[in-house]
Amino acid sequence: MHNRPQGTSPGETTLFRNPVIPGFNADPSVCRVGDDYYLVTSTFEYFPGVPIYHSKDLVYWRQIGNVLDRPSQLDLDGTPCSKGIYAATIRYHEGTFYMITTFVESVTGARRNFYVTAADPAGPWSDPVWLPEAPGIDSSLFFDDGKCYVMANRQPPAGQQYPKHMEIWMQELDLKEQRLTGPKFSLWDGAMKFIHAQEGPHLYKIDGWYYLLIAEGGTGHTHSVTIARSESITGPYEGCKMNPILTHRHLGHRHPITNVGHADLVETQNGEWWMVCLGSRPYGGPYRNLGRETFLVPVAWEEGWPVVNPGVGKVELLERRPNLPEHRFPSLPACEHFDSERLGHQWLFIRTPRGEFWSLTERPGHLRLRLKPESLADTANPAFVGRRQEHMAFAARTALDFTPQSERETAGLVLLQSTDFHYRFELTLRDGVQVLRLTERRAAVDTVLAEHAVEPGRQRRLYLKVEAIGQSYGFYYAVEPEAWIPLFEQADGTLLSTDVAGGFTAAILGMYASGNGEASGSYADFDYFEYQPLD
Structure with missing residues (x-):
């Protein structure tokens, strides 16, 4: 995939151009395995489901397959537009790749969570393992101390206190039995009470702390990324005082990049931190024909919290490259x-x-x-x-x-x-x-x-x-x-x-x-x- 800033030669590698994966590639999730990076995005009513991309430098990406490429994995019969496969998460653990996602079946909102596995990210991937006791959307996986956990959102058991008020829950997943086990824990029910639609959770363990990254504000203009941390995996979680750590909602509808949110963090083999997130490029007015695309932005850590693009505070069309050897792939023929x-x-x-x-x-x-x-x-x-x-x-x-x-x-x-x-x-x-x-x-x-x-x-x-x-x-x-x-x-x-x-x-x-x-x-x-x- 071509991704060189205009006006540069192949040898000039200080900058790259966002988005790194253009055109209808929303809700990106990324994982690193050695020197290789793998990323998945949403597909909704389209088949095959969940494209998987490979990169060596986080800038140039090549699609190596689709996770859900068999009808036995994905029955979209009668699925309305913009339903189907919502945000996916990709993770790697002890020789196996995992992809977990939500299938939203209908206009009424019926939704089911499932995961699939593969030894090779290019496939084949297994048939779905359904998790009938997992409510909500944007399911995610986290591995810690020999255990696996599932997260997603749901309406708070005590009821919603404001429109679209959601919480993030977590429960252990028994991989041998392929089912949820033990109690459900409420991790977070909102970083900012005037922001709605808490979703897209990802959990990380960094320097002894558990960090919970989520998307808030819906996937439109008010989209944002917020974060909380805890010394215990089950909480309580302390929200970052700088929340949201990333948003473009204050920049206006005609900014070159809008509705930024739904992110995932990754650490490179050289110790740098980067964030992939969705965003849109409006043109001809506040119109987004290209939908939500995948962007890349640097992250630094200060006083135990991530700072997104220090000194800038936003996603830019031209950004400095990661400290990784440039690795291009052959372009697809026109x-x-x-x-x-x-x-x-x-x-x-x-x-x-x-x-x-x-x-x-x-x-x-x-x-x-x-x-x-x-x-x-x-x-x-x-x-x-x-x-x-x-x-x-x-x-x-x-x-x-x-x-x-x-x-x-x-x-x-x-x-x-x-x-x-x-x-x-x-x-x-x-x-x-x-x-x-x-x-x-x-x-x-x-x-x-x-x-x-x-x-x-x-x-x-x-x-x-x-x-x-x-x-x-x-x-x-x-x-x-x-x-x-x-x-x-x-x-x-x-x-x-x-x-x-x-x-x-x-x-x-x-x-x-x-x-x-x-x-x-x-x-x-x-x-x-x-x-x-x-x-």
Whole structure:
């Protein structure tokens, strides 16, 4: 992954550019094993779940797999947008990697905690071990003196004293029996009484003290990181007088980095301390199309407490590098030609893929999507394969071979925020004529922005492209390579922001095919998918 500040050469290594993992990588958790670092993030309704990244220097990260990559591990059927897999924690203990997370099942908030294990972080990971007696979200693990503990949040047993008042609980986990055992302990019910939504706990033992790091204030503009400590693992915990130790809520909605919070600490092999946290980069106003991304910030210890970015007190876009040897990985190619028998780790489905609707082998060098009755407007698994938007300015293109047989059959490019907010750039039929149509879906209402009759070129294919410069999105097509014709320009990109659409995810770009309610024997072939940053 490329992460060199603009204007520097490969040999100049004093600074790096945040975020270290851009585009829809929220709730980061990190652990170190020797000289290697591993990090996981949230995925909500997308499959596979929980990407896992590897780094040698905390700056350059490479995705090495997905923790939940089998349907037996993750059943997302019927899961609403922004539910599903919430914040995960990754830890390593005595030769085994552990990932624990919460599966939020429905709009009503039904939630279940589970963990999986692996000897190799690249997988395979085990099937879930469910913890039915573990309430709340953002579950975490801590190993101490031969014991393992689970933490998460819950409503205080005595009741909530103010809106979204939560507490952090802890209980021992018997790894042999794979169940919680002993009493639940209340560790913390808020560092600042006017701040709500205590969640995201992580526990550390440093110089004989137990430190409890949590996220408070919700995951929006008032997000923050607070910390407390105790000489006993079960408390009582003393809140840091400097809390919150990290927040950007006082910097305004148009600051380059907003809603900073939900952090995890890691000590390097050289004795430095760093924090990974989520944050967002608004652009074109207070709009966050890229969702919540993973940032890196230095930490120092003063008088027994962590100070985040001393002298600065915030996360910056340009930051000094860790005292670690620079270690880059080969960049992913800008163009995916679908020459492999498996999709790369970066590709996503909407919910658990059901049915044999996609193939890389039926027509080698192409992604074939068979039309399914399900559409993007359904809380289901449509025939869609996509990837994260990572830049404020980008171009994405593909070559489509598709012959619609009815007015319900469609295939093309999609810019997705949710079932109710997205753009569909599709080939279909109208009155027996093939037409290319751009549909804006806003608050569950479809509006056709443009439509034009097209006939595929000599190779019976149609080229599709979207270009985004900030919040201005343009849609182009061609029947011959590079002979681009605008279908619609200056579409409103804020539609793809969480600030308009709501939710916890971000913009996803992808290929799509649908029978829109009807079964179909048709399919669409995509020769390639190219994504290029323009900023």
